[in-house]
Amino acid sequence: MRAETMDQLLRPRKLIVTTALALGVLLIVMLACSLVGSEDISLKAALSSPGAIPGANPDHEIFMRVRLPRIVLACLVGAALACSGVIFQALLRNPLADPYILGISSGAGLGAIFAVVAGLNWTLWGRSPVAVLAFAGALGTVWLVWFIGGLTGKFHVTGLLLAGVVVNAFFSAVIMFLTSTAKSDQVYSTIFWLMGNMAEEDFLVLWVGTGCVVGGIIALFFISPQLNALSFGAEDARSMGVNVVKTRTIAFAVAAGITAIAVSLSGLIGFVGLVVPHAVRLVFGPDHRLMIPLSAIVGAIFLVVADTLARTIIAPAQLPVGVVTAIVGGPVFLILLVKHSRKMGWLR
Amino acid sequence: MSDIIEVRNLSFGYTSASVVLKDVSFAVPSGTFLAIVGPNGAGKSTLLNLMSGALRPQSGTITIDAAPIDSYSAQKLAAKVAVVRQESVPMFGFSVAETVLMARTPYFGAAGFESQADRDIVKAALEATDTAAFASRPLTSLSSGERQRVFIARALAQNSPILLLDEPTSFLDLKHQVGIYDLLKAAQLEKGKTIVAITHDINLACQYCDQALLLGTDGLYRHGPADKVLSAEQIKHVFDVQIFTGRVGQERFFMPLGKRAKDSRQINTKTDEI
Numbered sequence: 028m029r030a031e032t033m034d035q036l037l038r039p040r041k042l043i044v045t046t047a048l049a050l051g052v053l054l055i056v057m058l059a060c061s062l063v064g065s066e067d068i069s070l071k072a073a074l075s076s077p078g079a080i081p082g083a084n085p086d087h088e089i090f091m092r093v094r095l096p097r098i099v100l101a102c103l104v105g106a107a108l109a110c111s112g113v114i115f116q117a118l119l120r121n122p123l124a125d126p127y128i129l130g131i132s133s134g135a136g137l138g139a140i141f142a143v144v145a146g147l148n149w150t151l152w153g154r155s156p157v158a159v160l161a162f163a164g165a166l167g168t169v170w171l172v173w174f175i176g177g178l179t180g181k182f183h184v185t186g187l188l189l190a191g192v193v194v195n196a197f198f199s200a201v202i203m204f205l206t207s208t209a210k211s212d213q214v215y216s217t218i219f220w221l222m223g224n225m226a227e228e229d230f231l232v233l234w235v236g237t238g239c240v241v242g243g244i245i246a247l248f249f250i251s252p253q254l255n256a257l258s259f260g261a262e263d264a265r266s267m268g269v270n271v272v273k274t275r276t277i278a279f280a281v282a283a284g285i286t287a288i289a290v291s292l293s294g295l296i297g298f299v300g301l302v303v304p305h306a307v308r309l310v311f312g313p314d315h316r317l318m319i320p321l322s323a324i325v326g327a328i329f330l331v332v333a334d335t336l337a338r339t340i341i342a343p344a345q346l347p348v349g350v351v352t353a354i355v356g357g358p359v360f361l362i363l364l365v366k367h368s369r370k371m372g373w374l375r
Numbered sequence: 376m377s378d379i380i381e382v383r384n385l386s387f388g389y390t391s392a393s394v395v396l397k398d399v400s401f402a403v404p405s406g407t408f409l410a411i412v413g414p415n416g417a418g419k420s421t422l423l424n425l426m427s428g429a430l431r432p433q434s435g436t437i438t439i440d441a442a443p444i445d446s447y448s449a450q451k452l453a454a455k456v457a458v459v460r461q462e463s464v465p466m467f468g469f470s471v472a473e474t475v476l477m478a479r480t481p482y483f484g485a486a487g488f489e490s491q492a493d494r495d496i497v498k499a500a501l502e503a504t505d506t507a508a509f510a511s512r513p514l515t516s517l518s519s520g521e522r523q524r525v526f527i528a529r530a531l532a533q534n535s536p537i538l539l540l541d542e543p544t545s546f547l548d549l550k551h552q553v554g555i556y557d558l559l560k561a562a563q564l565e566k567g568k569t570i571v572a573i574t575h576d577i578n579l580a581c582q583y584c585d586q587a588l589l590l591g592t593d594g595l596y597r598h599g600p601a602d603k604v605l606s607a608e609q610i611k612h613v614f615d616v617q618i619f620t621g622r623v624g625q626e627r628f629f630m631p632l633g634k635r636a637k638d639s640r641q642i643n644t645k646t647d648e649i
Contacts, residue, residue: 033498035511036472039488120466252487256477258466266427267533268453268481313467316487 037314045317049324056328057102060335061094065342068094096227101334101348102327103233104225104293105303107240107285109326110247112300113307113318114282117254118275119184126286126300129191133198134168135161135290140205140217157220158291165287168194173279184261223296223349225334236288243285244323250274251315258313298352299326302360309363329356377441378402379537379569380426385435387421394594395421398435401588401598403571405536408563410580410601411573413590414614419573420461422590423541426571427458439537450481457530459523459540471517471525472510475500478532500532504558520551527558538562540572544579552576556583578628581605589613602627 062070072086111126119128127133138160147156172191179186202221206214228236253274256264261271289296303326304318311317330348333355337348380403388394395418403409411419424430426437428444437444439455447455457478469477478500479493489497501507504524514522523543530538538559544552560583562568574580580587580601587604589597591613597604607620610629619630619638632639 033472033494033510035470036476036489036494039486117467249485249487252477252480252483255469255473256480258469259474259477262429263458263460265429265449266453266456266458267478267529268450270449308467313469314473 037316042317042320045311046320046324049321049328053102053324053328053331056331057098060331061090061098063335063339064089064094065339093227096230096233097225097334097338098331099233099237100225100228100292101330103236103240104289104296105299105326105328105330106244106323107289107326108296108300109303109307109322109329110244110319111282111286111289113304113315113322114247114254114278115300116304117258117315118278118282119188120258120260121184121188122305123301125297126282126289127195127295127297129172129187129283130168130194130198131165131283131286131290132295133195133202134171135165135287136202136221136295137168137198137205138162138164139220139294140202140209143213143217143220144205144209161220161294162287162291165290166283168198169279169283169287219347220294222347223294223352224347225293225337228292232292236292239288240285243281244319246277246281248316248319250277251319254278254315255313294347294349296330296349296352298349298356299330302356303329306360306363377405379405379440380571381436381438382426383436383438385422385425385437386433387418387425387430388433389421396425396590397594399590399596400435401596403569403586405569406563406567407585408560408570408583409572409586409588410584410605411571411588411590412575412577412580412605413596414592417590417592419590420541423458423539423571423573427456427539428452453481453533453535455535456537456539457533457535459526459530459538459543461541461545468513468515470511470513471506471528472497472501474514474525475506475510475529475532478529496534497532500528503531503562504528519546520548520554523547523551523555524558527555531562536567537569537571540570542573542575544574544576552579559583577605577610578626581627581629605629 058070062068066085066089068086068089072084074087074090108126112124115124115126115128116122118124121128139157141164142156142160145156147160149156172187172194175190175194176183176187179190206217209217253264253269256267256269257271257274261275264274265271286300304322307318307322307325311321330352333351334348336355337346337351340346340351382402383400385396385399386394387396399422411422413419421430425432426444428447428449431445439447439452444452475497476489476493479489479496482493483489498507501510504527506521506524506528509517509521514525517525527540527543530540540559543559544555547555556579559570559572563570572580572584584601586599587597587601589604589609597609605627607618607629610616611618614631617632617639619632621628621630
């Protein structure tokens with residue numbers, strides 16, 4: 028027998044090397060994008076500690092207070108959405124699935140718009156009512172869909188999907204109703220939110236968000252062999268010894284949680300959660316042990332680049348980043364699709 | 376020889392009104408090959424799903440290796456029973472080796488990787504099923520016969536004493552049909568596995584199986600040695616069809632004869648011994 032029979036299986040060494048290389052690329056992209064913007068800043072000045080250069084150091088201020096927080100936020104949101112997309116595609120066994128398929132988007136949207144229309148102006152741990160209600164709306168909707176899906180039977184993915192689609196449609200209708208009754212300046216800010224938008228966040232929010240998202244991604248990595256087995260359906264996975272209910276519950280809860288964090292920080296950024304998992308799968312294969320870390324990193328890279336474009340293309344004005352992800356991501360994905368789909372039979 | 380599977384007074388229906396299986400009892404001795412035969416809708420797949428723990432009986436018990444089936448966790452049950460389903464739809468283009476390796480998922484280390492022992496088991500399963508040659512190809516690029524062998528390899532890689540199969544040879548040509556049965560028989564004889572296979576092919580069942588369970592749509596069933604259960608009278612009665620019965624060497628065979636078949640005039644004559 029040929030020696031290479033087992034060689035194509037993922038080895039820990041390959042996982043570590045590939046992930047490390049991808050992280051290296053991410054760092055380079057982050058650094059490069061932090062130097063791009065409406066103000067030119069020099070890397071040397073930006074990285075020097077305060078007081079090292081006599082007099083004011085605006086480069087350092089811009090780098091630390093404007094560019095860096097926003098780039099970290101883009102990483103955070105990109106990684107969360109891409110990973111969540113991987114999970115929903117695996118659990119629902121549906122290539123069209125994305126983080127928003129079970130109603131997270133409309134739930135978050137409803138929360139955000141309610142906050143805008145009601146004119147709330149309190150803060151909770153430094154977060155605006157829009158962010159807080161979007162987060163609560165996202166989690167509440169996932170719970171609702173999970174609950175309704177559970178009533179249709181514990182192994183029925185179709186029931187869950189239909190519940191998600193219907194809840195999504197219903198909440199979207201409520202969103203449109205609220206938008207149509209809102210004042211014009213409120214409409215403008217809600218539409219901007221719905222398109223997905225980045226802003227400079229303070230470091231505390233970023234630290235907490237990063238901690239939650241990185242923790243979630245690590246948790247997802249540890250159930251990735253079970254997700255591989257679940258790709259063959261719940262019945263097959265169970266007869267191979269996978270605890271399907273436990274795996275699904277962890278995966279749904281974590282994916283919904285990190286998506287809710289992402290959505291509450293930056294609104295509804297589309298496309299990342301659908302396209303990044305597919306692109307990673309087309310290039311690196313379907314093994315979730317590799318898919319999860321790589322999708323997180325590629326999602327981060329993609330959103331950092333997209334957000335850099337969003338804030339520079341029509342500077343000093345800014346585009347909503349959701350517009351850029353679709354306009355840049357669409358063609359890139361189509362090229363990948365045409366180039367790689369022939370070697371991957373499952374798209375037939 | 377002890378009974379590795381015991382089914383006692385098993386009843387099941389998908390709704391409380393309809394009954395698919397009624398008071399079924401049988402035992403499968405360790406290391407035997409049991410064929411489950413019967414017309415469509417007789418409850419063959421339902422019975423297999425009950426024996427694999429996918430469904431719960433309404434009444435009655437199923438015992439696997441002397442313990443009730445619902446006392447097993449998914450992982451413990453997978454160490455006893457491996458299942459090859461009729462349509463395992465591959466998703467996302469996993470390769471053959473990746474697919475077979477999934478059988479070892481419960482035994483992966485904390486970081487999610489298999490041990491050398493797992494790799495040896497997978498390699499042995501690939502070789503036993505003649506699938507090693509295309510181990511790196513995606514499942515979707517294989518013919519149905521090749522794919523079926525991969526799913527049997529995956530079941531073998533679970534290293535379980537019991538193998539349940541739902542129509543393992545449907546959609547396969549003659550060569551691949553006997554190929555699959557030879558493979559299963561080898562697993563029975565060489566590794567001592569207990570094999571339970573649903574089949575519509577009574578002739579292959581006669582050639583390979585030790586025992587047979589003939590399920591009828593009338594709620595009655597017959598269980599016993601294959602050459603006793605699979606008799607012309609029983610088959611005629613259960614399937615409600617006229618048949619020719621023949622014998623070549625040690626092998627018996629049955630041929631269904633429809634009302635408009637060329638030889639339909641002979642329907643009322645006695646079955647011929649060739």
